[in-house]
Amino acid sequence: MNHSSSDNQPTTPPSTAGNTPTRPHPRDPLHGVTLESIINQLVQRHGWSEMARRIPIRCFQFNPTTKSSLIFLRKTPWARKKVEDWYIGEL
Secondary structure (H helix, E strand, O other): OOOOOOOOOOOOOOOOOOOOOOOOOOOOEEEEEEOOHHHHHHHHHHHHHHHHHHHOOOOHHOOOOHHHHHHHHHOOHHHHHHHHHHHHHOO
């Protein structure tokens, strides 16, 4: 009798994550939005100088980069909340 590993195993459809645009979550406007995307959109709309003026943190003020901002904001909940709240306020 030949039993392959796929016998009696339920099949699941392939994941579509990343293939279709994310729909907003009904209660969370940040659902599916990455911190990197938030930073990039704010930089594109306002520039680093306005970001540093509104949220005076070193990663926005001195030699600002997306990478340095991500590192700092991921470690600093109060600063991340300010950035996320600003982003939500503009939706």
